[in-house]
Amino acid sequence: MKMMDKINDTAENMPEFHMKQFSVLDVQEKERQRIARDLHDSSLQNLTHLVHKVELSSLYIDRDPVKAKLELATIEAGLRKVIDDIRNRIYDLRPMTFDDLGLRQTLLNLFVLLNQDGRFEIITDIDEIDKSLPDKEKEISLIMIYRIIQECVYNAIEHSGGNRIEVSLKEKEDIYQIKIRDNGIGFNQMEAKKKDRHFGLTVVKERVFLLNGKIEMDTKEGASIFIEIPKKSSN
Numbered sequence: 449m450k451m452m453d454k455i456n457d458t459a460e461n462m463p464e465f466h467m468k469q470f471s472v473l474d475v476q477e478k479e480r481q482r483i484a485r486d487l488h489d490s491s492l493q494n495l496t497h498l499v500h501k502v503e504l505s506s507l508y509i510d511r512d513p514v515k516a517k518l519e520l521a522t523i524e525a526g527l528r529k530v531i532d533d534i535r536n537r538i539y540d541l542r543p544m545t546f547d548d549l550g551l552r553q554t555l556l557n558l559f560v561l562l563n564q565d566g567r568f569e570i571i572t573d574i575d576e577i578d579k580s581l582p583d584k585e586k587e588i589s590l591i592m593i594y595r596i597i598q599e600c601v602y603n604a605i606e607h608s609g610g611n612r613i614e615v616s617l618k619e620k621e622d623i624y625q626i627k628i629r630d631n632g633i634g635f636n637q638m639e640a641k642k643k644d645r646h647f648g649l650t651v652v653k654e655r656v657f658l659l660n661g662k663i664e665m666d667t668k669e670g671a672s673i674f675i676e677i678p679k680k681s682s683n
Contacts, residue, residue, distance in 0.1 A: 551593065556574070
C-alpha cells in the first residue's frame with residue numbers, strides 16, 4: 449500500500465471525536481485566513497493609501513492651503529470608512545446585539561448589513577428563539593446557527609446572480625430547521641469544491657457536522673439548502 453493510501457485510510461477510519469476536533473481546527477483556521485484576507489484587502493490598503501494622502505497634504509500646506517484642506521477632508525472621510533470597516537469586522541466576530549436582542553433580530557440586522565445596496569429581496573421566516581441562553585451548549589449552537597446562515601446568505605449575495613433570497617429558521621420540539629433558497633443560476637457542487645470562492649460552503653458543512661446536524665443541497669436551479677440541527681448533541 450502506498451503512503452498516500454495509508455493516510456487516506458487513516459482519515460477515513462478516524463474516530464468521530466477526533467474528526468470533530470480536526471473540523472474545529474479547520475474551521476478556526478479558515479476563519480483566521482478570511483479575517484486576514486479581509487483586513488489586508490480592505491482596511492490595510494485603505495490606510496496605506498491615506499498615509500500617502502497625508503504626505504501629499506503636508507506638501508500642499510504652504511504652497512496651496514485650499515488644496516491641502518480638500519485633501520484633509522478626503523482623508524477624514526477615508527478614515528471614517530476604515531473605522532466603519534473595522535467596526536463591521538468586530539461585529540462579525542461577535543455581534544453585540546446577539547446577547548441583547550437574541551438570534552432573530554441579530555440575523556435581521558445582518559441581512560440589512562449584507563444587502564446595503566438593496567440588490568436583493570430577502571424574505572424571512574425566523575422564529576423568536578429564547579434569547580436567555582440558559583446553558584452554554586445552547587448558546588454555542590445558536591451562535592453556530594448564526595454563522596451558518598450568515599455564510600449561506602453571503603454566498604447567495606456574492607455568487608448566485610439572483611435577486612431574491614428566502615431564509616427560514618424554525619424551532620421544532622427537538623431540532624432547529626434552516627432553509628435558505630435563492631433564485632440565482634445555481635452551481636455544480638463538485639466544481640465548487642475545487643474553487644476557493646465557494647470554500648464558505650465547506651465551512652457550513654463542517655459547522656453542521658460539529659453540531660451533529662444534517663444538510664441537503666440542491667443547486668441545479670438556484671441554490672436550496674436544508675439543514676437540521678438537533679437541540680441536544682449526542683455523546
